[in-house]
């Protein structure tokens with residue numbers, strides 16, 4: 001039995017799950033999305049993801065044609081219909097079909113799409129070995145242009161960064177903001193460890209407020225570690241004791257090289273590995 005995809009209240013076989021070529025989501029990237037994990041039947045940080053989706057939608061004056069509770073039910077039903085206990089859930093809301101031309105107000109009928117599938121962002125061995133990152137030339141979107149807090153369908157900023165890091169032979173791209181401070185990676189938030197303290201860029205650096213980022217901060221503080229949300233420069237990354245990334249798809253993954261330079265010993269650090277273990281335990285036992 002193949003995968004079924006939810007579109008506007010109906011389930012379609014994967015091959016028949018389609019939207020119009022006149023959908024402004026396709027024509028202009030006009031829409032929003034979320035990526036959520038379901039671990040052993042429990043949807044991790046479900047409310048937080050739903051809240052962020054509604055905030056992204058509000059920021060672009062897109063009305064989601066369902067209440068939060070109804071949407072949660074639709075997600076659960078889609079998982080059930082696909083008989084999935086472990087899944088990566090992609091929620092997409094597009095502006096819908098309209099005329100050619102940017103005007104979003106001539107679009108009729110937002111498309112609400114729920115895909116329940118799987119994702120493997122980085123190869124498994126990198127969770128043990130750590131990955132190499134590259135600080136890319138393209139800066140993160142200015143928050144007064146397209147605020148990175150909005151998880152919009154327009155991910156070209158991040159895709160350009162991804163192209164640059166792949167061309168440089170690295171696995172992940174680190175993006176700076178317009179002031180030269182570290183913002184985030186193409187699809188993950190970034191942390192460093194220095195002298196047993198944990199640092200991550202503040203939300204005003206112009207980043208997506210990662211739900212995994214918040215979980216990491218909580219886990220670290222619970223374990224008695226100091227976490228500081230501070231502006232970081234390229235220098236801070238180069239002299240860090242440890243570095244790691246966080247995201248729904250990635251989880252927590254160590255970074256051992258930046259711009260060809262080893263981070264400390266060039267091996268995943270002990271703070272990173274202890275947080276990775278705590279995160280894995282949490283997702284194993286998570287419940288809504």
Ligand code: PMP
Pocket residue numbers: 035158184185186187188189208209210211212213246247248249
């Ligand atoms: N930054 C960006 C640009 C992202 O797209 C994502 C999500 N893939 C993240 C950070 C991590 O956010 P979260 O932990 O909520 O998945």
